[in-house]
Amino acid sequence: MTFPKQIQDLTEAFERLPGVGPKSAARLAFYLLHMPEPEVKKFGEAVLNLKSGIQLCSVCKNFCETEVCEICVDDRRNQRIICVVETPLDVFSLEKVGKYNGLYHVLHGVIDPLHNIGPEELYIESLVSRIAGEQVSEIILALNPTMEGEATAMFIAKKLQAKSYKLKVTRLGMGMPTGGDIQYADETTLSRALEGRRDYE
Numbered sequence: 001m002t003f004p005k006q007i008q009d010l011t012e013a014f015e016r017l018p019g020v021g022p023k024s025a026a027r028l029a030f031y032l033l034h035m036p037e038p039e040v041k042k043f044g045e046a047v048l049n050l051k052s053g054i055q056l057c058s059v060c061k062n063f064c065e066t067e068v069c070e071i072c073v074d075d076r077r078n079q080r081i082i083c084v085v086e087t088p089l090d091v092f093s094l095e096k097v098g099k100y101n102g103l104y105h106v107l108h109g110v111i112d113p114l115h116n117i118g119p120e121e122l123y124i125e126s127l128v129s130r131i132a133g134e135q136v137s138e139i140i141l142a143l144n145p146t147m148e149g150e151a152t153a154m155f156i157a158k159k160l161q162a163k164s165y166k167l168k169v170t171r172l173g174m175g176m177p178t179g180g181d182i183q184y185a186d187e188t189t190l191s192r193a194l195e196g197r198r199d200y201e
């Protein structure tokens with residue numbers, strides 16, 4: 001037995017999302033089918049509108065609706081510290097903790113040779129030129145404690161060392177579980193990791 005094409009199409013679309021298997025995908029499709037039509041329309045519109053009007057901040061590469069994001073233009077923030085993260089979701093998580101007052105730089109991934117992601121695919125060069133042009137005194141490498149995250153942090157640290165900029169390179173302190181993602185860490189853990197940050201060697 002096969003489902004009507006509309007349901008099948010939507011199920012396949014859900015299946016392409018991370019962490020959604022065929023069963024949950026079908027469940028989601030049927031859930032939407034049972035929802036009142038105006039709500040389904042609203043859902044569809046949210047998906048359709050997702051990409052329009054969103055761009056990358058020309059400075060930190062976070063998603064935003066303007067050329068420069070609200071964090072980068074906020075002159076109450078400490079312009080001398082840049083926290084380097086993998087994804088915009090990490091910015092969101094760190095901002096929720098409310099303990100960090102510096103700027104960010106979003107790499108949009110990590111170096112991952114198995115998936116053909118090299119340094120050129122990430123916003124590393126723009127980070128380096130950003131540091132060259134600004135008065136930066138500290139770079140926090142807040143990458144996830146995974147193998148790829150560590151390798152990426154090491155790559156960036158070496159690159160910065162080679163430029164012999166006068167700045168401190170640090171990493172998040174203890175408390176981040178190995179293999180754990182910043183975006184899933186609770187606020188206490190993140191807050192401790194930020195406060196306990198140590199020099200990157």
Ligand SMILES: [Zn+2]
Nearest residue numbers: 057060069072
């Ligand atoms: Zn920005």
